[in-house]
Amino acid sequence: MAAKIHGLKPYRIAALFHARRVVRKGAKAAAKLLPRKAKGSNLIFWLVILFLFAPLFVLLIYSFNRSRSGEWTGFSFVWYQRLFLESPDLWRAFQNSVVIAFTSALMATALGTLAAVGTTRYSFKFKSYVSTMSFIPMILPEIVVGVSLLVFFAGVGLRLGMLTVWIAHTTFNIPFVYLLVSARLEESDPSVVEAARDLGASELQTLFRVIIPMALPGIASAFLTAVTLSLEDFVITFFVSGPGATTLPLYIYSMIRFGVSPVVNALSAVMIAGTVLLVYPLRNFLKVFAAR
Amino acid sequence: MKRNLGPAYVAPQALWLTIFFAAPLLIIVAYSFLRKGLYGGVETSFSIQAWADIANPTLLKVTLKTLWVSLAATIIIILLALPCGYSIARSKNQALRLFLVIVPFWTNFLVRIYAWISILGNEGFVNQALRFLGLKAEGFQFLYNQGAVVFVLVYMYLPYAILPLFSTIDKFDFTLLEAARDLGSTRMQSYTKVMLPNIKGGVITAVLFTFIPIFGAYAVPLLIGGKDSYMLGNVIADQLTKTRNWPLASAISMSMTLLTAIAVFLFAFKKPKEQQAVKDIDPLSLPNGKTIGFFHRGPGQGKKKTSGKGVA
Numbered sequence: 075m076a077a078k079i080h081g082l083k084p085y086r087i088a089a090l091f092h093a094r095r096v097v098r099k100g101a102k103a104a105a106k107l108l109p110r111k112a113k114g115s116n117l118i119f120w121l122v123i124l125f126l127f128a129p130l131f132v133l134l135i136y137s138f139n140r141s142r143s144g145e146w147t148g149f150s151f152v153w154y155q156r157l158f159l160e161s162p163d164l165w166r167a168f169q170n171s172v173v174i175a176f177t178s179a180l181m182a183t184a185l186g187t188l189a190a191v192g193t194t195r196y197s198f199k200f201k202s203y204v205s206t207m208s209f210i211p212m213i214l215p216e217i218v219v220g221v222s223l224l225v226f227f228a229g230v231g232l233r234l235g236m237l238t239v240w241i242a243h244t245t246f247n248i249p250f251v252y253l254l255v256s257a258r259l260e261e262s263d264p265s266v267v268e269a270a271r272d273l274g275a276s277e278l279q280t281l282f283r284v285i286i287p288m289a290l291p292g293i294a295s296a297f298l299t300a301v302t303l304s305l306e307d308f309v310i311t312f313f314v315s316g317p318g319a320t321t322l323p324l325y326i327y328s329m330i331r332f333g334v335s336p337v338v339n340a341l342s343a344v345m346i347a348g349t350v351l352l353v354y355p356l357r358n359f360l361k362v363f364a365a366r
Numbered sequence: 367m368k369r370n371l372g373p374a375y376v377a378p379q380a381l382w383l384t385i386f387f388a389a390p391l392l393i394i395v396a397y398s399f400l401r402k403g404l405y406g407g408v409e410t411s412f413s414i415q416a417w418a419d420i421a422n423p424t425l426l427k428v429t430l431k432t433l434w435v436s437l438a439a440t441i442i443i444i445l446l447a448l449p450c451g452y453s454i455a456r457s458k459n460q461a462l463r464l465f466l467v468i469v470p471f472w473t474n475f476l477v478r479i480y481a482w483i484s485i486l487g488n489e490g491f492v493n494q495a496l497r498f499l500g501l502k503a504e505g506f507q508f509l510y511n512q513g514a515v516v517f518v519l520v521y522m523y524l525p526y527a528i529l530p531l532f533s534t535i536d537k538f539d540f541t542l543l544e545a546a547r548d549l550g551s552t553r554m555q556s557y558t559k560v561m562l563p564n565i566k567g568g569v570i571t572a573v574l575f576t577f578i579p580i581f582g583a584y585a586v587p588l589l590i591g592g593k594d595s596y597m598l599g600n601v602i603a604d605q606l607t608k609t610r611n612w613p614l615a616s617a618i619s620m621s622m623t624l625l626t627a628i629a630v631f632l633f634a635f636k637k638p639k640e641q642q643a644v645k646d647i648d649p650l651s652l653p654n655g656k657t658i659g660f661f662h663r664g665p666g667q668g669k670k671k672t673s674g675k676g677v678a
Contacts, residue, residue, distance in 0.1 A: 115449035115456075119463070122450050122524065126470040129481030129521075132491050136484060143489050185379040192375025204376045207383045213574065213630055215582020217599045218619045221606060222390035225616065228407070229393055245386045248379060277371060308475055309584050309599075313606075326476045330483065330589060339484070342477040349472045353465060 130346050137339035153340035161337060167325035170236065171305055174321060178243035179300035185244075186251030187293055191285055194259040195267070212249040219246060220313035227314060234316025242314045243307065247300040254299065258292025259285070391623070398617035408612055416613035420621065425601065432597040435512065436581040439519040443527045443576050444569065446520075451531030451568075452561075456540065464532070471525035479589050482518050483509065510592035518590045519580050526579070527572035534568025535561075570633045578626055598622060 140150035157164070189208065193201055211219060223242050224234075232238055270284045286293065308323040315324055329338050398416050400408040419425065454463045470478065485491040486508035493506060508514060538561060546556035562569070584599035591597075598618060605615035 115453040118446065118449040119453035122446055122528075123466050125521070126467070126524065129478065129485055130470060130473060132485050133477070133481045136491075145489075145494060185382055189376040189379035192372045196370050196372025196375070198370055198372040200376075200380070201372065204380050207380065207388065211383070211387055213578055214626060215578055215599070215622055217582045217584050217602055218391075218394075218623050218626075219387075221602055221615060221619050222394045223386070224606065225397060225612065226386070226390035226393055241386055245383070248383060252379065302472065306472075306475055312584075313603075323474065323476050326474070326480070327585070330476065330480050338477075338480055342474075342480065345474050345477055346469075350469055353468055353472060 130342075133339055133342045134346065136336065137343040139336065139339075142336060153336045154344075156335075156337050157340040157344070163320075164322075164325055164337075164341070167320045167322045170319060171322040174236070174239055174243055175301045175304035178240050178247055178304050179297050181240075181244045182247035182251045182300050183293060183297045186248050186296065187255050187286070187289070190252050190255035190259055190289075191281065194256055195264070208249045208252040210249075211246055212253070216246075216307075216309040217313075220310040223310070224313040234314060234319070236319045238314045238316065239311055239319050239321065242310050243304045246307070246310060247303055250299050250303065251296040254296040255289055255292045258289045262288045394616045394619055397613055398620050400613055402611050402613050405610070407610075413613070416611075416617040419611075419614050420617050425618075428596060428598060428601055431512075431595075432581060432599075435516055435519070435595075435597060436577055436583075439516050439523065439580050440573060440577045442516070442520050443524050444572060447524060447527035447531050447572060448569075450528045451535045454528070454532045455535040455538070460536075464529075467525050467528050467532075471529075475522070476585065478522060479518065479586060482514075482521065482590065486514060509590060510595070512591070512595045515587050515591040515595045515597075518586050519583060522586060523576045523580055526575040530571040530575060531565070531568050534565045534571075538564050574630060574633060578629065581626070582622060 137153055138149050138151070139146055140152060141147035186208075189204060193204060220242070223238070223245070227234060227238050266288065267280060267284055270280045275283065306323070307321075308327060311321050311324060312327070315321065320328075326338065326341070329335060397408055399412055399414065401411045401413040401415065403409050450467075454460055454467070457463050483490070487493070488507065488509075490508070492508065496506070542560050542564070543556045546560045547553065551559065582599050583597055584603060587595050587597045587600055602615050602618050602622075605611045605618065
């Protein structure tokens, strides 16, 4: 025992005893004082980051390549020129994607927020049905959701197009909105709502002036999550899309599948830059996103 | 008396999900028991042909291969994601490191697949580099095999595991590791016997978040793999759009759903006893914590308190 203590540096013992006593948050601060022992995992982390970014950099370099093939023949903006000036179909697909993303996110946010308010404030008979139903679409493989919706649309005789894509996107967005908004509402103080009611606010006034403002950070992050999920989706859209409803991921898919054009490189570079510009201002909220 | 407005609030969403989620799934169940129509679709006569077709050797082989690929990719992902999550959680600059993980994660799914095609393809980056070094003139065939599919799947789904693992490890009290070391455990033991039991919830979430989407993968095997690396998702799509055997496509989808449900129930619904005990005092756990508890921070926090006591 003595030998063991002998081996320890005094500040470590002090920090340890200190850490035991203080409350959780304090304990974490104290833990930061202790010698870091994450060397091995840091090495793995940076290797993984290299692995995650390497392909993106290769695309970025290729987007400036003059030649059509993988061989480097010189620097050129020709593919960017093609992308921005000579690809009307691509921009129509982009427009479709944006329209679908915002409208489906709006619908999902409205439905999901109302349901989250309902299940956090009240208990009723079908509550577990609602929460289970809002949970399963999230974990089911995308292909099952896509196939079942396609079969359903065929069964009810709905023609595949923008409407069916919108319905599908709203459906897979609802669970994420419901989850994020519920988590936010759980953290807020229910007595504020009680107080508003006691002071004579009507149900609608309470909803729009108390509950929704309180949950706004959750609602906003839910809306943004829904927009990104919708912009990103390929598999479900692939099944439920029809003529005139090509979204950007579907368009990229057809470009990859039927003859690769280096325009994809330029488009990818633009999208990667867009992602960086979108995520960077949000970096301080990333923990919230990660915890979802 | 306060009126119970709960049903009114949830009605729109419940209605939407019932029509556009539950009903389609029920239709799939029904279709799997119908006879295949001559030109696609179904005929309204009962048949278990589709379920009999599922047991045929070629399909079984694809199922086993899909399971194998998903398991291999998930194991590799978890082994890589654990140290990554730990390293982010212990870092002083968590926001920057999360940013680095999330940028590739938010980059379009197809763009990332395409990136690997342009790196590993016959005329791709690696082969060009090899040619430049004068190593092999005719180039290697990296793509269109099982290994390439697993490799790219690992790339695609790694962030799905890193994020939940980070958020669980971040709530872990690292002084417990010090305590374990002081009480005589080796470093490895302090990770496997003290940290791992405490972050079990996060590991389960990470496994589900990677295994389930990989099991239903469609785009990666289609674009990266060859004909022999088809997975179940591709079989479903082919039966639906090419062979036009809707009952079989429905039956395969149903079995996939059942398998997913079994996996979720086995992992997520079986809660350890100590976790159950702290649920009552945990202010963050949802009233329906039973269903979505494993996504939530609540249980992890509660758990830490108890095991903290246990070690000390």
